[in-house]
Amino acid sequence: MTHGLRVAEGDRIGKTIIFAKNSDHAAFIAKRFDANYKHLAGHFARVIDYQTEYAQSLIDAFSISDKAPHIAISLDMLDTGIDVPEVVNLVFFKIVRSGLFIRFLVGMERDAAKHAFAEFLAGKNLGANQIEFINLIVDNLTEHGAMDARRPYESPFTDLNDQGVGGLFATADVQRIVQVLAEVRVRAAAESCIIAAILQL
Numbered sequence: 001m002t003h004g005l006r007v008a009e010g011d012r013i014g015k016t017i018i019f020a021k022n023s024d025h026a027a028f029i030a031k032r033f034d035a036n037y038k039h040l041a042g043h044f045a046r047v048i049d050y051q052t053e054y055a056q057s058l059i060d061a062f063s064i065s066d067k068a069p070h071i072a073i074s075l076d077m078l079d080t081g082i083d084v085p086e087v088v089n090l091v092f093f094k095i096v097r098s099g100l101f102i103r104f105l106v107g108m109e110r111d112a113a114k115h116a117f118a119e120f121l122a123g124k125n126l127g128a129n130q131i132e133f134i135n136l137i138v139d140n141l142t143e144h145g146a147m148d149a150r151r152p153y154e155s156p157f158t159d160l161n162d163q164g165v166g167g168l169f170a171t172a173d174v175q176r177i178v179q180v181l182a183e184v185r186v187r188a189a190a191e192s193c194i195i196a197a198i199l200q201l
Contacts, residue, residue: 001037004089007065014088015062016071021094023051026073029093033071045071113141116184120176129160130168136160137177146185149178 007014020026026047034041046069048058061067065086117134126134136157140147151157153164161167165174 004091007086007088013070015065015084015086016089016091017087018045018071018073018091019094020047020073020075023047023049023075025093026075029073043068045069045073047073049075110138110142113138113184116141116180120173120180127168133157133160133165133168137181141184147181148185149181152177152181 001013004013004016006012018029020029026049030045030047033045037044046052046058046062048055048062048069052058058069058072062069062072063084063086117138121134133152137147137152140151153166157164165177169177
């Protein structure tokens with residue numbers, strides 16, 4: 001509450017996700033928060049996990065910048081699968097063993113994602129769908145930090161061509177795209193493991 005980034009002209013801590021190690025730990029964190037901040041008890045910080053009744057309603061409320069809860073105490077429910085751009089604070093009250101988990105949370109800078117494909121794009125004369133396809137990959141990397149090699153064969157990529165990447169690019173180009181994605185994933189894992197090690201110090 002004192003060290004997190006603040007919003008509303010500094011009046012309130014910004015949207016925060018606290019990652020707990022299990023349900024009992026999450027309940028303990030919520031109980032301690034309520035005891036220390038009685039005027040905010042019961043609504044400002046809430047446990048949101050698979051056992052929470054009306055969890056989706058809480059997630060929806062958490063996604064609105066001015067609406068409580070402002071602190072979501074999570075196990076794995078918020079780790080993947082929701083997009084709340086207003087989140088400005090992440091607190092890890094558990095050991096983080098996966099570097100890719102952190103990269104997934106923070107994504108990848110757009111310039112870095114574009115740079116990953118700079119060599120592939122150099123000197124190529126691509127069609128509109130091919131350009132849009134690469135832009136979709138860059139968008140995915142920007143949001144998630146890494147991308148599985150199977151993803152270009154799924155929606156929204158198959159919206160451009162039923163066969164995904166294989167329907168838009170020659171075999172050699174497909175192999176190079178898959179290679180770039182693998183390189184990004186390896187680099188992400190290595191960088192994120194360093195961050196995870198620092199967080200555990």
